[in-house]
Amino acid sequence: MGFYLDKYSAYIKSEKDLSDNTMESYLSDIKQYINFLKSKAIKDIRNSSNAALVSYMLSLEKEGAASSTIHRKLSSIRSYYKYLLWNQLISKDPTANLVPPKNQRKIPEALTFDEATRLLNQPNGNDAKSIRDKAMLELLYATGIRVSELISLNLEDINRQHAYLQCIGQASRERIIPIPDSALQHLENYLHKARETLIRKSLDEKALFVNTHGKRMTRQGFWKIIKYYKETAEIDKDVTPQTLRHSFAVHLVEEGADIRSVQEILGHSDISTTQVYSQLYSEMKKNL
Template sequence: MESRLQDFIHFLIVEKGLAKNSVDSYQRDLKNYMKFLQNVDSANVWNEVQRVNITGFLSHLKSEGKSAKTIARHVASIRSFHQFLLREKVTEQDPSIHIESPKMERSLPKVLSIDEVEALLEAPQESTPLGIRDKAMLEVLYATGIRVSELIRLQMDDVHLKMGFVRCIGKGNKERIIPIGKTAIEVLEKYLTDGRPKLVRKKHKDDSLFLNHHGKGLSRQGFWKILKGLAAEAKISKELTPHTLRHSFATHLLENGADLRAVQEMLGHVDISTTQIYTHVTKTRMKDVYSKFHPRA
């Protein structure tokens, strides 16, 4: 079992080009699945796994109190794995083919108001190299809508300030070019002149755009810690996640009349239905404004 799993992981990394977080998620899910199957006599060989074994595993997850979202993710991992085994001729059938994912209520993403975004962007103290860096990171996130994982992977040669765009590598190793506005360009220029040079360490070279105080590329956890601190400084009471500025970027664009397809391309969504969730956010916000300010609401 383990050797087949490693073959699949290799496939995800080399052929699919998935990010480390995605690969780790597949591996965790499938290890749980394999652990359950070891208790099933008929599942010692992958070719003997039946639909009932998979449904039994999903029932087991439900009995443990796992959420619909977690179970749906396991279903997706199992389905991809069995399709891989079939394609590689390890098995002669795919027992996951008619397994349905649990239905989930799609929650609307939480977004900041424009005033809250302004407060957050003004929170960093620009008197220090780290403060200049923090300001630049927030401005780039809000100007481009890129994911935090994409932000921290940006390299020096991914930024083209004279031409006004950044190049980022997203999910599936796909490249996209995203325009950045005047404000973000000015803040980045200041960071590259007054911030980053003071964070560089001679003993090792790191071409990451955003560096920590050790002169190395910033981690996702490092950014998350910075964001929470700046949110407190800005007195933002809403729950913030690393995706909050991305959600706000998309929502504010659509509220101001941006084309849905253009927003989809900038966000790097494969399916436009993923982007359409933001149109629901704008409608909800319009209803809130109407209810609050219309005299006969």
């Protein structure tokens, strides 16, 4: 009886090779769907139906959710129902033969070079937090790594002598990415002047970037940092950690980088994902 969320949560944590962030995303999608079912007086997953699922998808569209978001949520729900069916907790799978909305590749938003410079110049204090924020922003923009990769970096992943970082991206693919001199300088400044102050007594902390409690920086924590500096820089765009990654890619294309090289640096498995940045650069040129 019920929704068996605890059982499913235990299953994906023990059986699926997923990162913590991916697991949180999966469970968040399922919880949102369950809350929708409860709002429709469906208190047992066995009473859910194809009609209820379609109604949920339509509600997401009405709320303005992108087709890519709906696809992702539907994928999470499919996995959930497959688990329930496999374990004979339900007798039928409502996601069978369900057709999601057409998934259109959305052109991401990026900062102009001037906007990126203004954002990076915001943390200019000599306190530990400002020095850390400056190093994080500079490293993210200079390497184009994902925010999940940034906050997952450990001290051992940075080779300061040869100026490169080592990160594990999607599908556990390892990448070696050079660190430009400017970003390396701010990283060195953080390691020499700020990190020890922030970690306090947590001397065994392996994380490269830590919060004010001396623990690994979280995605939510870094999101707040970006939002704060976006406001102080007076940038009239929706700026997220991913925006800096997009900006890095567009500026590489602008400087004449080969699209295959950009694909390798970003860690894209499909070059069509990378080619979006050429299109975005063209769109930005039209608006100059």
